[in-house]
Amino acid sequence: MQNCGHEEEHHLAAQRAARNMPEEEAILRVSAAFKAISEPSRLKILFALRHGEMCVYHIVEAVGGTQSAVSHQLRILKDNRIIKSRRDGQNIVYSLADEHIVAVLELACSHLKCEL
Amino acid sequence: MQNCGHEEEHHLAAQRAARNMPEEEAILRVSAAFKAISEPSRLKILFALRHGEMCVYHIVEAVGGTQSAVSHQLRILKDNRIIKSRRDGQNIVYSLADEHIVAVLELACSHLKCEL
DNA sequence: TCAAGATATGAATAACTGTTCATATATTAA
């Protein structure tokens, strides 16, 4: 509690932390972004899109599951700017929104010591 | 569906994606790690620990909430190797597990164009 | 050994979220 031997440093760190805590809104945005990429079904979609842009039909082919489920997941990823889309005739073609996405996935894998 | 103009490339991308899809177990590990850092209450803890190691009492001071809730969150973060702990007398001192954590948070923020 | 402080944990409830099913919208070809 108050007396933890390192009281001085820890208390100062706690004060700095409290003072510099990001706004609730920023926290919620970061949270939403990580939640978006944290679901296994959505991670599969991201791993699939590493190999290039694809329309929904082919994403379903690559990751499995129903068209409806995949479509719901695509929406969540798009709402959070993890992926982007463009129309191409009857199809909607999806791709990763930017390089940050692959970078984050690779960081996670190096942290977990697993191959992508 | 099958005929999307880019059928050729997309189909190949889908095949490559399916062939190179990480094992279910790897997906689940990455998922668990992102889930661990995606909850607002846990993000606050990570943002707090950027300012240095702290014992539970000071973490509670920095992020708010009850001791019990914080302790539950600390466990989840520790189980996922996001943070580590060491005992110091009566206290348990927590800190970020490695540099990957800060790197991921910073990547997320640059993606979202928000300051930490 | 006993009391007090610091942290952890089990169980229960409440809130959240993913999937499914049915259906809607949008584009192209006829």
Added chain:
DNA sequence: TTAATATATGAACAGTTATTCATATCTTGA
């Protein structure tokens, strides 16, 4: 315009998860 294909979406249900409350464990000082 109509039929067919591709994708999206609303509602409902099921599974997951965060918080709270009560209590347990562990460490230190007396």
